[in-house]
Amino acid sequence: MMPSKKKQIIVSGIQPTGPLHIGNYAGAVQNWLALQNDPSLDCYFFIADYHSITENYEPEEKRAQIMDLALDLLACGIDPQKSTFFVQSDVAEHTELCWVFNTVTPISFLERMTQFKDKASRQEKNVNMGLFDYPVLQSADILLYKGELVPVGVDQVQHVELTRDIARFFNNKFGEYFPETKPKLTNAPKLLSLTDPLKKMSKSLGEKSYIALTDSPEVIETKLKRAVTETTGVLPPKMTMEKFTEWNVTQPEEIRRGYAGVWNLFDMLHLVGASDEVERITAAQPIKYGELKTLVAKRLGEHFAEFRKRREVLAKNPTEVRAMLDQGAEKARAVASKTMEEVRKIIGVR
Ligand code: ADP
Numbered sequence: 530m531m532p533s534k535k536k537q538i539i540v541s542g543i544q545p546t547g548p549l550h551i552g553n554y555a556g557a558v559q560n561w562l563a564l565q566n567d568p569s570l571d572c573y574f575f576i577a578d579y580h581s582i583t584e585n586y587e588p589e590e591k592r593a594q595i596m597d598l599a600l601d602l603l604a605c606g607i608d609p610q611k612s613t614f615f616v617q618s619d620v621a622e623h624t625e626l627c628w629v630f631n632t633v634t635p636i637s638f639l640e641r642m643t644q645f646k647d648k649a650s651r652q653e654k655n656v657n658m659g660l661f662d663y664p665v666l667q668s669a670d671i672l673l674y675k676g677e678l679v680p681v682g683v684d685q686v687q688h689v690e691l692t693r694d695i696a697r698f699f700n701n702k703f704g705e706y707f708p709e710t711k712p713k714l715t716n717a718p719k720l721l722s723l724t725d726p727l728k729k730m731s732k733s734l735g736e737k738s739y740i741a742l743t744d745s746p747e748v749i750e751t752k753l754k755r756a757v758t759e760t761t762g763v764l765p766p767k768m769t770m771e772k773f774t775e776w777n778v779t780q781p782e783e784i785r786r787g788y789a790g791v792w793n794l795f796d797m798l799h800l801v802g803a804s805d806e807v808e809r810i811t812a813a814q815p816i817k818y819g820e821l822k823t824l825v826a827k828r829l830g831e832h833f834a835e836f837r838k839r840r841e842v843l844a845k846n847p848t849e850v851r852a853m854l855d856q857g858a859e860k861a862r863a864v865a866s867k868t869m870e871e872v873r874k875i876i877g878v879r
């Protein structure tokens with residue numbers, strides 16, 4: 530018999546900071562679903578609650594945000610039979626390994642992190658140590674399970690590269706132990722904010738800027754009606770999706786914003802598998818943006834109808850969902866505690 534090949538290890542997390550939106554779905558979750566169905570992979574997906582408390586938040590809201598994200602991810606199709614699915618704070622080894630990594634991570638490496646600089650400028654009164662140490666905890670999340678591939682959006686690549694650096698620092702000091710980690714990006718484009726399409730769609734830009742997976746068709750339609758687009762209805766000549774970004778960067782800001790908004794609507798159609806509609810619409814210019822928005826709203830509403838149904842059913846059974854998370858944490862702890870036992874020996878405390 531052939532010796533069975535070791536499965537490649539996949540690790541990723543999302544912070545419970547608000548409803549999952551179609552940008553998160555396009556950039557991360559869609560990939561998670563594909564990866565968990567590949568039997569040659571061993572997937573760990575978790576809710577990064579300890580990361581989320583580095584930002585301003587209301588303690589009484591956090592528990593509900595964790596449950597909401599669990600419901601969102603399960604309703605999307607994250608399957609606890611196929612993936613190890615859990616809440617970060619249920620596995621204490623994450624913070625324990627973070628501490629060990631703190632002792633091999635040069636402060637100068639953390640000072641370079643663009644997300645830290647970004648977030649620190651957004652919460653000037655709360656530039657806490659956790660916010661600074663955030664990428665080290667992320668490295669611990671990944672390396673605790675010896676993660677090799679990390680499916681995330683482009684904004685997280687710097688953190689995954691730091692993970693590789695930390696593994697190297699550790700291995701150089703104590704001997705080869707942790708693997709090399711690489712980011713895994715989706716082919717899906719970055720979805721943009723509805724209210725300012727020069728920025729990415731993000732929970733932090735407010736409710737009107739994103740479409741949550743839980744939004745009803747009516748809410749989707751209202752949000753899209755207000756989405757920023759250009760006004761002429763005429764696309765630049767011979768413009769293809771591939772060439773668009775290149776062309777757009779050369780335009781003045783207002784023009785860029787408007788056209789980026791239009792392309793964002795096309796990207797949403799691609800996301801739900803309606804590329805034929807994009808072709809039809811671009812072939813019949815001038816485009817009536819009102820009609821385009823109604824169409825996109827309809828297609829998004831339909832595409833996530835199953836999701837909304839599944840989520841409603843799950844939401845009626847919070848005890849069952851909690852039990853799934855508990856089981857996931859147990860599975861994760863079995864691996865995490867073994868890694869920590871080995872790490873304690875390697876670093877000489879045991
Ligand atoms: P947000 O900015 O809404 O708070 P997160 O930082 O929680 O989103 O991101 C969760 C995951 O979704 C990450 O892997 C991130 O790269 C991806 N992601 C976030 N926003 C987008 C977007 N607009 N388009 C594509 N991927 C995204």
Ligand code: TRP
Pocket residue numbers: 540541542543544577580666667670671679681685688
């Ligand atoms: N920092 C990630 C984000 O904001 C969330 C995260 C925490 C993560 N730990 C992780 C992603 C480990 C991948 C692997 O999206």
